[in-house]
Amino acid sequence: MNKTITAASLALALGAAMTVAATPAAAQNKMSDKEHCYGVALKGKNDCKAGAGTTCAGTSMRDHQGNAWSMVPKGTCEKTLSSTSPTGHGQLKEFKEKKA
Amino acid sequence: MTDQQDFAEALLAAESTFPPGLSTWNGSDPGRRFAVYRNNVIVSLIDALADTYPVTQELVGAEFFRAMAFQFIQKNPPRSPLLAFYGEDLAAFIETFPPAASVPYLADIARLEMLQVQAYHAADAAPLDAGEISQLLANEPELPRVSFTLHPSLGILRSRHAVVSLWAAHQTDDVTAALAEIAPNTAEAALVLRAGLDVEISRIPVGSAAFIAHLQQGLAFAAAAQQASAADPEFNLAAALCLLIQGDAITSVSLSTTP
Numbered sequence: 001m002n003k004t005i006t007a008a009s010l011a012l013a014l015g016a017a018m019t020v021a022a023t024p025a026a027a028q029n030k031m032s033d034k035e036h037c038y039g040v041a042l043k044g045k046n047d048c049k050a051g052a053g054t055t056c057a058g059t060s061m062r063d064h065q066g067n068a069w070s071m072v073p074k075g076t077c078e079k080t081l082s083s084t085s086p087t088g089h090g091q092l093k094e095f096k097e098k099k100a
Numbered sequence: 101m102t103d104q105q106d107f108a109e110a111l112l113a114a115e116s117t118f119p120p121g122l123s124t125w126n127g128s129d130p131g132r133r134f135a136v137y138r139n140n141v142i143v144s145l146i147d148a149l150a151d152t153y154p155v156t157q158e159l160v161g162a163e164f165f166r167a168m169a170f171q172f173i174q175k176n177p178p179r180s181p182l183l184a185f186y187g188e189d190l191a192a193f194i195e196t197f198p199p200a201a202s203v204p205y206l207a208d209i210a211r212l213e214m215l216q217v218q219a220y221h222a223a224d225a226a227p228l229d230a231g232e233i234s235q236l237l238a239n240e241p242e243l244p245r246v247s248f249t250l251h252p253s254l255g256i257l258r259s260r261h262a263v264v265s266l267w268a269a270h271q272t273d274d275v276t277a278a279l280a281e282i283a284p285n286t287a288e289a290a291l292v293l294r295a296g297l298d299v300e301i302s303r304i305p306v307g308s309a310a311f312i313a314h315l316q317q318g319l320a321f322a323a324a325a326q327q328a329s330a331a332d333p334e335f336n337l338a339a340a341l342c343l344l345i346q347g348d349a350i351t352s353v354s355l356s357t358t359p
Contacts, residue, residue, distance in 0.1 A: 005322045010243045017341035074161030077203040079276050
């Protein structure tokens with residue numbers, strides 16, 4: 001894009017975009033860098049959330065004890081960080097000692 | 101009122117306590133009965149957050165996520181009986197939660213997942229048809245002052261991290277292999293948009309994201325394009341417009357009074 005935005009340049013871009021948008025399929029990757037990743041239909045949550053919490057079965061679940069966060073996050077973040085070389089790797093290890 | 105407040109506070113307290121003045125009809129221990137109720141409240145709210153934030157949870161593991169969620173819940177009890185949007189503030193909370201600091205992109209992943217939920221529940225809106233967009237071209241001198249109303253489901257996230265790639269890796273069968281390809285510290289931008297009933301999350305160029313975000317904030321055509329060029333020297337206006345037109349994301353146009 002030019003640094004100066006003129007009415008003509010806007011018109012040109014809009015015209016080009018419309019032409020491409022009107023061309024099916026073939027145009028999809030040419031003009032837009034859009035990658036379709038995922039389409040998902042989420043289930044709705046209503047005001048009476050059914051699930052583990054709606055029965056007394058939850059009573060013995062003590063999983064909301066508030067100290068687990070003092071541990072290292074155990075998910076895929078470690079894999080993510082260790083699989084690439086930029087900064088930020090050591091933090092996970094040091095973090096283990098850290099009392100939050 | 102104060103009874104209610106005591107009751108509500110005890111429900112979300114860090115330690116299991118129970119408010120004064122409770123009694124039971126059958127003589128069982130009111131503390132125990134209250135603990136059952138309290139536990140159900142907390143577990144339901146944590147489950148609601150886990151439903152909304154599946155990738156955020158995967159990134160740090162269920163144990164960490166649930167413990168973090170409990171901390172969040174204590175500070176941010178629901179303000180609406182609808183749990184669909186519960187946890188809108190989770191990303192902001194994550195940023196202030198020291199144990200999560202070792203995963204610097206965690207907050208933006210949470211933002212992306214909330215945008216997805218919001219897009220899913222957003223109102224429908226009919227897009228402008230091609231004819232209406234062409235009419236804009238008939239009045240070229242006014243074009244710089246045109247402002248666009250975008251689809252209610254549209255959301256933009258600009259991140260310093262590779263949020264879209266990280267998120268997308270978690271939608272694949274082999275997450276570890278997909279993650280191996282990603283440099284987390286690459287800046288990425290996401291376009292969240294509902295097509296029919298499906299919410300689509302796409303990675304778009306940062307300039308396009310700046311342009312669309314400025315349009316969404318009400319900036320006129322020329323001003324938004326100017327801002328986007330400033331934000332990204334590679335900004336391609338035609339490509340950004342193409343995203344909006346192809347996504348049926350422009351729902352109306354008007355002439356803005358301010359340039």
